[in-house]
Amino acid sequence: MATLAGAQTTPYAGANVWRTILEWLTTVDHKRIGIMYLWTAGAFGLVGMAFSLVMRTELAQTGTIISAETYNSIFTMHGSVMIFLFLLPIGAAFMNYAMPLQIGALDMAFPRINALSFWIFLFGGVLLTLSFAVEGGTAAAGWTAYPPITLDTGNNAQPPGAGMDMWLVGVILLGQAAIFGSVNFLVTIFKMRAPGMTMWRLPLFTWTTLVTGLLILLSTPVLAAALALGFIDRNGAGGAFFDPAAGGQPLLWQNLFWFYSHPAVYIMILPAMGIVSDVFGVFTRRPVFGYRSMVLALIAIGLLGFIVWAHHMFTTGGVFLPFFMGATFLIAVPTGVKMFNWIATMWRGSNIFPTAMLFSVGFLMLFLIGGITGVFHAAVPVDFALHDTYFVVGHFHYTMSIAATFGFLAGCYYWFPKIFGKFMNEGLGKLHFWLLFIGVNLVFFTQLLLGLDGMPRRINDYVDNPGWELMNMLITIGAFVSAAGMMVFIYNVFYSVKWGERAGSDPWEGTTLEWATTSPPPPHNFDSLPEIRSERPLFDLRFGEKLQDDPHYHVNNGRNGPNGGSGAKTPSASAREEG
Amino acid sequence: MAAGAITHKRVHPVRSFLVGDEPMTTGLWGIIFFIFSEIMFFSGLIAAMLALHSDTLFWEPTNGAHRLEGAELRPILFTILLVSTSIPMQIAAFSIRKGNRKAMIISMAIVLVIGISFIVNQYFEWQHAGFGISDGPYAATFYTLTGFHGAHVIGGLVFIFAQWLRGLLGHFDAKRNTAIEAATLYWHFVGFVWLLVIFPLVFFLS
Numbered sequence: 141m142a143t144l145a146g147a148q149t150t151p152y153a154g155a156n157v158w159r160t161i162l163e164w165l166t167t168v169d170h171k172r173i174g175i176m177y178l179w180t181a182g183a184f185g186l187v188g189m190a191f192s193l194v195m196r197t198e199l200a201q202t203g204t205i206i207s208a209e210t211y212n213s214i215f216t217m218h219g220s221v222m223i224f225l226f227l228l229p230i231g232a233a234f235m236n237y238a239m240p241l242q243i244g245a246l247d248m249a250f251p252r253i254n255a256l257s258f259w260i261f262l263f264g265g266v267l268l269t270l271s272f273a274v275e276g277g278t279a280a281a282g283w284t285a286y287p288p289i290t291l292d293t294g295n296n297a298q299p300p301g302a303g304m305d306m307w308l309v310g311v312i313l314l315g316q317a318a319i320f321g322s323v324n325f326l327v328t329i330f331k332m333r334a335p336g337m338t339m340w341r342l343p344l345f346t347w348t349t350l351v352t353g354l355l356i357l358l359s360t361p362v363l364a365a366a367l368a369l370g371f372i373d374r375n376g377a378g379g380a381f382f383d384p385a386a387g388g389q390p391l392l393w394q395n396l397f398w399f400y401s402h403p404a405v406y407i408m409i410l411p412a413m414g415i416v417s418d419v420f421g422v423f424t425r426r427p428v429f430g431y432r433s434m435v436l437a438l439i440a441i442g443l444l445g446f447i448v449w450a451h452h453m454f455t456t457g458g459v460f461l462p463f464f465m466g467a468t469f470l471i472a473v474p475t476g477v478k479m480f481n482w483i484a485t486m487w488r489g490s491n492i493f494p495t496a497m498l499f500s501v502g503f504l505m506l507f508l509i510g511g512i513t514g515v516f517h518a519a520v521p522v523d524f525a526l527h528d529t530y531f532v533v534g535h536f537h538y539t540m541s542i543a544a545t546f547g548f549l550a551g552c553y554y555w556f557p558k559i560f561g562k563f564m565n566e567g568l569g570k571l572h573f574w575l576l577f578i579g580v581n582l583v584f585f586t587q588l589l590l591g592l593d594g595m596p597r598r599i600n601d602y603v604d605n606p607g608w609e610l611m612n613m614l615i616t617i618g619a620f621v622s623a624a625g626m627m628v629f630i631y632n633v634f635y636s637v638k639w640g641e642r643a644g645s646d647p648w649e650g651t652t653l654e655w656a657t658t659s660p661p662p663p664h665n666f667d668s669l670p671e672i673r674s675e676r677p678l679f680d681l682r683f684g685e686k687l688q689d690d691p692h693y694h695v696n697n698g699r700n701g702p703n704g705g706s707g708a709k710t711p712s713a714s715a716r717e718e719g
Numbered sequence: 720m721a722a723g724a725i726t727h728k729r730v731h732p733v734r735s736f737l738v739g740d741e742p743m744t745t746g747l748w749g750i751i752f753f754i755f756s757e758i759m760f761f762s763g764l765i766a767a768m769l770a771l772h773s774d775t776l777f778w779e780p781t782n783g784a785h786r787l788e789g790a791e792l793r794p795i796l797f798t799i800l801l802v803s804t805s806i807p808m809q810i811a812a813f814s815i816r817k818g819n820r821k822a823m824i825i826s827m828a829i830v831l832v833i834g835i836s837f838i839v840n841q842y843f844e845w846q847h848a849g850f851g852i853s854d855g856p857y858a859a860t861f862y863t864l865t866g867f868h869g870a871h872v873i874g875g876l877v878f879i880f881a882q883w884l885r886g887l888l889g890h891f892d893a894k895r896n897t898a899i900e901a902a903t904l905y906w907h908f909v910g911f912v913w914l915l916v917i918f919p920l921v922f923f924l925s
Contacts, residue, residue, distance in 0.1 A: 249745040319756050327748040361756045365763025372863055376852045380859035381767065387781070387856045392770045396763055 168251035169663055173258050174237030175559060177229050180262060184225035185545075186626070187269070191218035193623055200616035202603045209298055211600035212280035217269075219283030220307065223404070224314050225265045227544055231411035232261075232321055234551050235349045237559065239325065241654035241661065242343045244334025244669050249327040257320040264313030267306050276301020282598065284401070287382035287393050291374060300374075308371045315360045315367070322356035325349050334653070336672035340435075343652040343675060344421070344428060347435050348414030351442040355403045355410075359446070363400030366393060391458045398449035405540045406445045409507075410438065412547020413478060416500040419550050420482055421676070422648050423497040424489030430481045431675060437474035437481075444471045454520055455527045461520050468518035475511055479504070494648075495569030499550035502577050503543050510538030513588060528598075531591025534584045542580045549576075549629070557647045561659040562640030568632040575625030582618025586611050651676035738900050739816050746897035747904070754908045757871070761912055764864055768920060771856040778925055780858045784849030787861070789922030793847070797840040798918050801872070804830045804837075805910045808879070812903040818893035820886060827883045830906065834876045841869050861921055868909075868917050875909045878902050 164172060191214050198205050206214070240248055248254045271278040280298055281289040285307070292299045329342070329350050342350070369381045370393065379386035382393045421428040428434060444467060450459035451468045482504055491497070513535040517523050526532060549572075556564045590611045595602060602608050646655040655678055657666050670681040738747050772778055779786050787794065807826040814822035845862075852862040882898050885891065891899055 250749060253749075319753075323749050323752045323756070326752050327745050331743075331745045331748055357752055357756050358759050361758075361760035362763040365760050365767065368867070369764070369767055369863065372852070372859065377859035377863075378853040380853065380856045381771070387771075387775060389770060389774060392767055395770070396767065399763075 166255075168247075168255045170236050170240050170248045170251065170254060171559075171661060171663075171665075173254055174233050174235075176258055177233030177236055177261075178559075180265070181226050181229040181233055184221055184265060184269075185230070186630075188218055188222035188226055189623060189626060191215075191221065193619060196616040196619040198600055199602075199612050201609060201613065202601060202606060204601050206600070208600050209277070209280065212282075212298065212598075213278045213303075215598060216280050216282050216307075217272075217278050220268060220279070220311070222541065223283060223408070224311055225268065227408040227540065227548075228314070228318065228404070229261055230548050231352065231408065231544075232257075232318070234345075234411060234415065234548065234555070235321075235325055235352070238551075238555060238654055239346050239349045240328060240332065241558075241657065241665060242346045242652050243329065243332065243337050244653045244666060244672070245328060245332035246665055248324050249332055250324050253320050254324050257317045257324065260313050260320070261317035264310045264317065267313065268310035271303035271306040271310075274302045274306065276303055278303040279307035280304075284397060285370065285393075286397075287370065287373070287388075287390050288379070288384070290370060291379050291383050293379065293383055293385060305371060305374060308367045308374075312364050312367045312371075315364045318356050318360050319364075322353040322360075325353040326357065329353070334669050334672060336677075337653075340432070341672060341675045341677075344417035344431070344434055344438075345411070345414035345652075347438055348410045348417075351438050352407050352410045355407050355442055355445060359400045359403035359407075362396055363404075366396035366400070369393075369396070391453070391456060394453050394456065395450070398452045399446075402449040402452065403442075403445045405536075406441060408540045408544045409547075410441070412503065412544040412551075413438075415547050415551040415554065416482065416503050418652065419496050419500045419554050420485045421652075422554075422650050423494065423500075424485050424491050426485055426489045427651075427676060427679075428481065429484035429487075430477075433477055434481055437477040440474035441471060444474070451518060451523070454523045465518055465520050469515065472511065472515050472518075479508065479511070494553070495564065495566060495573055496550045496553035496648075498570065498573045499546050499553065502573065503546040503550065506538055506546055506580070507543040509585070510535060510540075510543055514539060526591060528596055529591035530587045530595045530597055533597050534587030534591055537580075537584045537587070542584060546576075552633075554648070555654075556636065556640075557643030558654055558659045558661070560637055560640070561643055562636055563643050563647065564636040564640060565632050568628055568635065572625050572628045572632060575628060576622050579618045579620075579622030579625055583615050583622065586615045586618065590615070646678065649678075649682070651679045653677055656681070737904065739812070739896075741894065744897045746901055750901035750904055754905065757908060758912070761867070761916065764860075764867060765916060765920060768860040768864060768924075771860060772924055775856050778857050779855075780850035781855035782850050782858075784854070786857060786925075787844070787848055787922060789918065793840065793844055794918065794922050797837050797844070798914060800833050800840070801837045802910045802914045804833045805907050807833075808903050808906045812896070812899055815891050815896045815899050816893060820889075820891060823891070823899065824883065824886045827879055827886065830879055831876060831883065834872060834879070838869060838872060838876075841865060864917050864921055868913055871909050871912075875902070875906050878905060 164176070167173065167176075194206070194214050195211070195218065198211060236248070236254065240246070276299075279285065279290075279300060281300060281304065285304075289296065290300055290304055329346060333342075373379055373381045373383070373388070380388050382388045382390055384390060417428050417434060448464055448468045448471065450464040453459050454461060454464070486501075493501075513531070517526065517532070517535060553564050553569055556562070590608060593608065593611070595605070595608050602612070643659055645658050647659070648655070652675075653666075653669065653672070654661075656670055670677050673680055789795065807829040811823045811826040811830070814820075814826065845865075848861070850858045852859055879902050882891075882902050885898070
């Protein structure tokens with residue numbers, strides 16, 4: 141047990157505050173970069189939430205408080221900031237922090253490229269948000285930036301200005317940061333694993349990092365191509381790519397954009413799924429049900445994610461409907477496998493419900509509603525009826541936005557003791573959970589109903605339909621309740637960093653390698669590693685000797701050689717354990 | 720076979736040709752993944768070109784000038800120039816695998832000179848074209864594809880030049896040569912994406 145009782149030293153002893161700041165600015169340590177991603181993405185998330193509150197204030201009643209132009213700009217920036225600057229980088233934050241620890245690596249494969257990635261991301265994010273200061277304001281074409289709204293064709297009520305170009309270049313930069321990051325994650329997982337950490341022993345969060353990395357690597361460049369074409373179209377080519385009047389094709393943009401942006405949905409949700417899987421594996425006190433089927437389902441989701449992009453374009457008349465409908469239905473299968481595996485993990489487990497587990501269960505509920513409404517949309521006739529209504533808004537917020545956020549919040553509560561060496565306050569955490577859970581359901585379930593009533597998205601007033609006022613008011617109330625929940629969370633973070641209860645190396649009795657080092661870990665991550673003979677090395681370390689005569693526990697009985705031995709070639713210990 | 724015995728020779732002939740017999744380093748894995756992302760980037764641009772081509776009746780510049788034909792001397796000349804540099808670049812990698820730094824530096828110098836002449840050639844080609852980027856879908860895709868490819872050639876040349884300088888400073892030997900192998904792989908990518916995709920599509924699609 142020597143590895144668990146490592147000395148509690150302060151890993152980074154900065155001499156003074158300037159030195160500390162310089163250390164942080166020049167760091168190449170994956171943990172510090174992960175923490176910087178966390179703070180930055182969290183701050184951008186609050187900015188995005190502020191935009192949503194502005195929109196909800198505007199929509200609470202008929203009549204206008206802000207102009208249609210401002211509203212366009214606000215919803216565009218809400219989507220862009222939340223997707224490109226909150227959901228994508230917050231996943232990168234946890235991947236940066238936890239993944240190298242989970243595979244027993246010293247750092248990422250390319251620590252300096254990792255730092256470069258972060259700084260490109262920050263620069264792109266600042267460029268995107270600075271567009272508020274330029275003449276003509278921000279991009280106002282929605283986060284999907286469909287041409288010809290993005291072009292200055294002479295027919296646009298609101299011709300886009302420099303803000304649109306800043307948006308295009310900013311997102312190219314964010315994509316570049318993501319590509320560098322994904323190369324780093326992939327090489328780290330393939331090359332930097334500790335001895336004995338075979339692919340079938342990777343923690344599920346690391347598996348999601350791998351699949352997410354591949355999705356980023358293969359889809360983001362296509363977005364970069366689309367954005368580059370969009371930029372050239374606005375500054376030189378005169379609409380030859382996307383403006384029909386100049387010989388271009390608006391659908392071309394949509395195809396390229398969704399070829400990225402559908403996989404991007406999985407880039408956002410898969411890391412959250414990985415976090416939830418790990419959390420279930422700890423707080424149910426059972427191995428995650430069907431480890432291998434979880435991994436295969438993950439890979440299937442990743443592959444299918446590349447062939448369904450046109451289901452965003454059903455109503456354009458330019459896509460082959462039956463194929464994309466069928467492929468979209470297929471995605472429900474691996475997703476269902478994961479759903480049932482999570483439920484089966486909880487089934488007859490010794491479940492305990494700290495806040496991290498509450499958020500994971502909340503994730504299941506939200507993702508279930510989001511997933512099922514997604515299957516509705518996959519059906520072409522339903523999609524024709526519901527396209528561009530609030531039903532769509534409710535659906536995608538349920539899945540990739542709020543379900544993913546719940547997963548990441550679970551990750552915050554789960555890894556906070558590892559990152560800061562202190563627990564988050566459980567009472568405040570539970571208050572946060574219930575406020576947020578009630579708030580977001582009030583918002584997004586009401587949006588589903590409002591969509592069935594036919595309210596279109598992206599409008600700033602509905603003066604002709606006063607019947608929508610009650611539901612809109614409910615949504616606004618829900619939005620402010622959720623915001624109150626997030627305020628509790630922010631208070632909890634600062635409170636716990638300062639006054640939180642001290643956590644040891646392994647406060648949750650975790651199963652994966654990040655709990656085998658001190659909290660926070662030393663710069664070199666591990667003084668020594670336990671032997672890795674299954675996907676739960678810390679469980680083996682804790683109970684291996686006690687259980688070695690148990691017929692249901694075949695992991696640590698000496699049949700496998702040291703450091704895994706033949707374990708990689710024979711049916712793995714973990715499979716037999718579950719079998 | 721006893722565990723740990725190192726017998727890579729000729730076990731993976733293709734891999735051995737491309738990246739040598741040493742175990743793959745993180746750097747090589749990194750450049751290979753990065754090249755995959757580059758392939759997807761050019762796939763996006765080329766898909767755009769094909770989509771526009773399929774819907775455009777006259778695949779010509781809209782200002783009345785004529786499109787550039789691949790059968791002319793200059794495009795063929797610079798295609799041959801660029802693709803042939805894959806040979807000295809691979810010779811550079813072979814040399815340093817044997818520890819011959821001098822041969823590596825000489826072959827890389829050849830690559831640099833021919834590579835720069837490709838860029839100069841492309842500059843003249845752009846001058847010689849009688850149309851601008853705003854003259855319709857053909858013109859826009861012509862400049863976009865050749866421009867982005869040219870930018871990647873310049874990037875590859877900077878990469879090779881940096882390693883060439885390191886070679887002059889006495890870096891690299893038979894064991895430590897990841898950067899040379901990576902530059903070689905990247906340079907092959909830049910050459911072949913031109914030969915197999917961009918050159919035929921830009922100059923022969925009508």
